[in-house]
Structures are given as C-alpha cells and as structure tokens.
Amino acid sequence: MAESPNPSAFKRRPPRPAGGASLKLCVVSDLHLGWAGVGRETGFHREFLHDLSSMPDVDLLVLNGGINGRGLETYPLVQDELIAKLKCHSYYVSGASEAQTPETLQKYFEISGRPLDGVLFLRGIRMVFLGTSTFGHEVPIDPARVERLSRALAEDSSTTIIFHPLPLADSVCHSWDYLGRTPGEQPFNTRVPDAQPIRDILQGHPEVKLWVSGHTRAKHSEVDRFGNGTTRLEEQCLHVSVCNLGNKSPSPEGRFILVEQDRVIVRTRNFLRREWIEEQTYELPGKTTLSPRI
DSSP, rough: OOOOOOOOOOOOOSOOOOOSEEEEEEEBBBBBBBBSSTOOEEEEEEEEEETTOOOOOOOEEEEOOBOOOSGGGGHIIIIIIIIIGGGSSSEEOOOTTTTTTHHHHHHHHHOOOOEEEEEEEEETTTEEEEEOOOOOSOOOOOOHHHHHHHHHOOOOOOOOOEOOOOBTTTTTTSSSOOHHHHHHSSSSSOSSSSOOHHHHHHHHHHHHEEEEEOOOOOOOOOOOSSSSSEEEEETTEEEOOOOBBBSSOSSSEEEEEEEEEEEEEEEEEEEETTEEEEEOEEESSOOOHHHHHO
16 A cells, blocks of 8 residues: 655654653554454454553553444453453443444443443543444434534533544545545445534634544555545644454554643554554644643
C-alpha cells in the first residue's frame, strides 16, 4: 500500500520525546475474536496482549468496537481470552459486530457493563464513547443521540477525545462514497453517513481534539483510491482510524494517545515486533486541560 501523504496542517513527528507527565491511552479495534470458527482466536490478539502487559503506565485501554466475532457463540472468547486477561482498566465500545442482532447487543451490555454512550473523565481529560446499535457498513447516528452529544460537550470545556467505531463520512480511508462514485465496486462505504450535524458540533467545540474510529479494515499506512489516508485534520479535530487486529487481512498494529500539558500525540505500535512506527506519529500542539497525577 502507498504511504499516507504527510498532512501539512499538523506536525507528523513530535519535536521531542513524549514526556512523563501524560495521560496514556491505548486503542485497538476489530479483534473479531472467534471469527475463524468457534474456539479459535484470530489475528494478532495474543501478540497485543503480550506487548500490552509490558506497559504498566497505560491509564486506559479502549476496545473500539468489533471485538466479538460471530455472534453469541464467540462472546466467551471476549470474556475469557481478553477481558479476564487484561491488567489495565478498559472501556469496551459497541461496534457493528456487537450490534449484529438484538441478542448480541444485549450480551454486549451484560459483558461490558457499559451503556451505548458514555462520558469518562481522567485527569482533567474528557473521553466520550459513542457505541453502535446497528449492524452494517454505513451506520447513521440517531439525531437524538447527536443532540445528547451536543449537550454533553456544552457542559464542560475540557480537552475531549471522542471514540466511535465508524469514521465520519468523507474523513479517513474508506469513509468516502464508493457506491455513489464507483457503483458496483468494492469496498463498501464504511462510515457515519450524513455527518454534517456532527461536524457542525465539532467545529463549535475546539476542545474536541480527536475523533477515533475503526471498522474500515485499513492498514495505518493505507491510502484509498481517492487519496485519503487513515488520519485527517478538520479544523482543530484530528480524525484517526485504528486498523483491525483480526478478521480479513489483520494488522498487528494499534494506536496510543498521549495527552500532555501542551499537546496531544498519536503514536502507532506494532505489537508483533514490539516497536513504535515513528513515521506514523502525529502531534497536535496546543494547551490541554491535563491535570497533574495525584
């Protein structure tokens, strides 16, 4: 795959190493545990767990949708082979595979203990989690939920990161209108369609720094046929896609987000080689609301 073009609106590499005073988040997406058959783990699940266990300073792991594989029958893998083995705090977001049927969505609620949407504050940083309640490639967000998002952001001006399993339309790789522009060709549109109301909200809230998504199955270095990579800066908000660890051409990579006093850094980790991919490091400079560690 071609390398993502260097976005000129933000710095590709941080000018200095990440500092010690930071909030550190790990984000993985689309593990699809058991997708290859009942009782079989898929992709780079074990390598990810092994590498993560060597990082005691991760404040929160975000499982950004698509964690379960085939349905109710593979949820035990999620519980026994993933959640039970984690040594850090985690937040499990519902993706399309979790919402495949009403029964699989209900099982997600039972296992995760999370609502569809949630807000969490860590050290002065607000994280907004928007789950998916519908199965599909193009999944709109109900207007009532968009309005709740607007009200939640209006309550506080803290530095904010939004997690949603799907990217907004026309933002990152594979979120563009393939079906309209190249009818009958693959891949399918993979996105939140009719996303302008959400964009209007984001533009009115400069404290929102990241929209983090998955589901597109793109490698982090991938560029789609329209020339779009897995990151895109719109106004002050960086849209970041997290590639899949399992299911159909898995990648051994995930993203790490470091929030410091004067910037937000997105780093890319290869869990198989246990090393950082420095050319996939991004920085958003600017003061944040990070509070000191107590």
